[in-house]
Amino acid sequence: MFFKSSRNKKALRVLLDSYAQDIAAHFSLAKESVPAEWFHLDAKVLTVTLPFACQSQHDELTRIILQNAHAKEQGIDKVQINTQIPSFATHKDAVINIKNIVAVSSGKGGVGKSATAVNLAYALLQEGARVGILDADIYGPSIPTMLGNKTASPASSDNKTMTPISAHGIVANSIGYLVPEEDAAVWRGPVASKALLQLLNETRWPVLDYLIVDMPPGTGDVQLTMAQQVPLTAAIVVTTPQDLALADAQKGIAMFDKVDVPVVGLVENMSAYVCDNCGHVAHIFSKLGGSRLAERYALPLLGSLPLSLSIREYADAGTPLLLKADKSDAEKQIAQMYQAVAIQMGAQLSAGLELRAEQSSHLKGDPIAIQIE
Numbered sequence: 001m002f003f004k005s006s007r008n009k010k011a012l013r014v015l016l017d018s019y020a021q022d023i024a025a026h027f028s029l030a031k032e033s034v035p036a037e038w039f040h041l042d043a044k045v046l047t048v049t050l051p052f053a054c055q056s057q058h059d060e061l062t063r064i065i066l067q068n069a070h071a072k073e074q075g076i077d078k079v080q081i082n083t084q085i086p087s088f089a090t091h092k093d094a095v096i097n098i099k100n101i102v103a104v105s106s107g108k109g110g111v112g113k114s115a116t117a118v119n120l121a122y123a124l125l126q127e128g129a130r131v132g133i134l135d136a137d138i139y140g141p142s143i144p145t146m147l148g149n150k151t152a153s154p155a156s157s158d159n160k161t162m163t164p165i166s167a168h169g170i171v172a173n174s175i176g177y178l179v180p181e182e183d184a185a186v187w188r189g190p191v192a193s194k195a196l197l198q199l200l201n202e203t204r205w206p207v208l209d210y211l212i213v214d215m216p217p218g219t220g221d222v223q224l225t226m227a228q229q230v231p232l233t234a235a236i237v238v239t240t241p242q243d244l245a246l247a248d249a250q251k252g253i254a255m256f257d258k259v260d261v262p263v264v265g266l267v268e269n270m271s272a273y274v275c276d277n278c279g280h281v282a283h284i285f286s287k288l289g290g291s292r293l294a295e296r297y298a299l300p301l302l303g304s305l306p307l308s309l310s311i312r313e314y315a316d317a318g319t320p321l322l323l324k325a326d327k328s329d330a331e332k333q334i335a336q337m338y339q340a341v342a343i344q345m346g347a348q349l350s351a352g353l354e355l356r357a358e359q360s361s362h363l364k365g366d367p368i369a370i371q372i373e
């Protein structure tokens with residue numbers, strides 16, 4: 001080992017402290033959220049094991065660490081960054097093979113909750129996480145459209161459980177794959193909640209780091225029951241910046257508070273429109289609403305996404321914008337915004353939540369293979 005004497009132990013503490021500072025600053029975390037256990041030093045090689053996926057940041061993190069004055073002093077010349085996403089504690093028992101379930105919700109309809117859920121799922125995948133998506137929007141399932149597989153239907157070998165649908169590296173299930181839209185649209189609340197629990201528990205999920213749940217819009221009894229019955233790790237509230245949507249987003253925050261599910265952050269969608277021709281920025285749905293709401297509730301603003309033709313076109317065409325190989329500059333910017341949301345979500349979960357006492361007893365299957373097309 002590199003540090004042997006007590007004097008060197010002190011040097012090690014100083015070194016790790018200084019790395020913790022660097023990493024916390026990079027991810028906008030408090031320094032206390034970056035514990036010494038993330039670091040392992042062996043001779044001149046520093047291994048950093050992060051509890052969230054951030055593949056796009058590994059090179060930058062390596063650069064930051066190697067440039068750290070203490071690292072230079074101690075002759076560290078190699079950095080290895082690993083990802084090990086843990087399972088965070090929930091009030092209800094975990095679902096088999098799912099480490100963490102994150103609800104994407106909105107107080108108001110049509111604010112872009114499903115588009116956010118889908119793009120977040122692919123951003124998490126690109127950052128190196130294993131991801132599934134569950135469409136809980138029983139009354140208006142749009143995930144099959146956004147994944148481009150409306151006519152798919154989950155196979156069942158035993159008539160009891162379903163194999164989720166694979167879509168460009170993630171897995172999904174939705175009531176939209178199972179029954180005609182007009183049938184589900186007339187279900188009463190208890191039937192809708194039961195259908196969601198069945199979808200969740202009777203799907204044979206591979207081992208997933210995150211299952212993203214696209215909740216039905218609103219904060220009524222159905223949403224409350226769903227939030228209560230599903231072992232949610234945390235929730236994200238999506239809003240547009242105008243007053244009406246913000247008022248409903250507050251109801252969403254209050255709903256999760258009521259059922260003791262932490263809100264990991266807000267996403268402001270359709271925050272501004274940038275004209276493709278002249279670059280003029282128009283705040284169609286008002287300005288800064290998301291950041292003011294985040295401030296009021298002391299919640300992280302995970303990201304602000306523009307009103308963008310590309311977001312709509314890719315979502316409606318069922319082709320993930322994030323996975324497109326030859327993105328235009330504008331598309332690259334949007335992809336980076338979603339990646340930042342994904343990284344912040346993971347970082348904030350690790351900063352704010354306790355670990356599940358039993359990490360692996362509910363993980364019984366094979367992990368989904370990460371295949372980015």
Ligand SMILES: Nc1ncnc2c1ncn2[C@@H]1O[C@H](COP(=O)(O)OP(=O)(O)OP(=O)(O)O)[C@@H](O)[C@H]1O
Binds near residue numbers: 137270308311313315
């Ligand atoms: N940032 C954006 N820019 C442009 N169009 C968007 C954006 N976000 C979502 N959309 C589009 O707006 C429409 C509604 O989005 P979406 O279905 O995601 O909303 P929702 O909040 O889930 O709706 P619902 O209340 O029906 O569940 C879709 O056509 C989607 O492609």
